Amino acid sequence: MIMLFLADGFEEIEALTAVDLLRRAGAEVMTVGVTGKTVIGSHGIEVKADVTAKEAAKRLAAGEVPEMVVLPGGMPGSVNLDASPVVDAYLRAATEADSFICAICAAPFVLGRRGLLRGCRATCYPGFEKDLLGAETVDSGVVIDGKRITGRAMGSATEFALALVAAVCGNETAEKIRKSIIA
Numbered sequence: 001m002i003m004l005f006l007a008d009g010f011e012e013i014e015a016l017t018a019v020d021l022l023r024r025a026g027a028e029v030m031t032v033g034v035t036g037k038t039v040i041g042s043h044g045i046e047v048k049a050d051v052t053a054k055e056a057a058k059r060l061a062a063g064e065v066p067e068m069v070v071l072p073g074g075m076p077g078s079v080n081l082d083a084s085p086v087v088d089a090y091l092r093a094a095t096e097a098d099s100f101i102c103a104i105c106a107a108p109f110v111l112g113r114r115g116l117l118r119g120c121r122a123t124c125y126p127g128f129e130k131d132l133l134g135a136e137t138v139d140s141g142v143v144i145d146g147k148r149i150t151g152r153a154m155g156s157a158t159e160f161a162l163a164l165v166a167a168v169c170g171n172e173t174a175e176k177i178r179k180s181i182i183a
Contacts, residue, residue, distance in 0.1 A: 002027055002168065003056065003090055004070040006049050007034040007081045011074030012041035013154045014104045018070055021161040024177055025169040032056040034084045042074040053086040060089055065097045068168055073105020073125060073153070082110045091116065100167050104151030104160050108132055111148070120145040123152045158183050 004019055015031075022029045033039045033049030040046050051059075069090050071081050081087050091114060094101050103111050108124040109131035111117050118134030121143050129137040141156035142149065142163050149167060151160030162183065166174035 001064060001066050002029045002068040002070060002164075003032055003066045004029055004072070005032045005034055005081055005084070005087050005090070006039040006047060006072070007077045007084065008036075008040050009042045009074050009080060010039065010072050010077035011105055011154055012043055012045045012047070014074065014151070014157045014160070015041070015072035016047070017157040018072065018104075018161040018164055021158070021165050021177055021181075022168070024180075025165045025173050027165070027168050030056070032086070034087060035080055042077060053084060057086050057089065060086075060093055065093055066090060066099055068100035068102060068164065069094045070164065071103040071107035071110055073103070073107040075106055078106035078110060081107060082113065088114075098147060100147045100149060100164075102149040102151075102160075102164055102167075104156065105153050108150045111150075117148060117150070120148045122148065122150040124150060125153050 031049045034053050105125045109128045112132035117132050121138050122132050122135040123138050123140050123143045142151050142159045149163050162174045
């Protein structure tokens with residue numbers, strides 16, 4: 001299961017591009033509303049999450065370990081993700097299980113503050129580099145370093161989402177989707 005976390009103020013393009021392309025690839029994606037079942041993006045678009053943070057916490061407590069955790073950026077969405085104990089619990093579980101941990105735009109700072117990018121190459125929205133503690137910051141649209149995938153900004157959303165697809169569904173599937181969307 002892929003868990004993609006939404007918090008009020010999330011960047012809509014980053015979140016929904018990832019959900020869309022992963023689901024096109026046949027991956028099982030669950031959106032988690034950190035700030036409620038209905039989450040409002042940074043540009044006022046309302047999205048109904050599949051489950052609430054409380055429901056996601058129950059799944060984790062029951063032993064459901066994610067194969068991937070995805071954090072879209074946006075402000076104050078990234079700050080809201082950073083403050084969430086459920087996001088924190090999923091990041092710990094994903095780390096322990098050696099699952100993929102992915103973030104784009106401002107959200108890599110959530111990983112950086114927890115030391116989850118230490119020793120990794122990573123990218124983020126310009127200005128957040130100082131929060132990527134122990135990471136080698138790279139000026140690139142998407143950076144893949146082992147089980148860590150980071151994206152720079154909304155302009156990299158499709159490339160980021162295709163990297164997620166490649167990670168969980170394989171390069172061939174990612175290329176088929178790339179061609180089908182003419183990216």
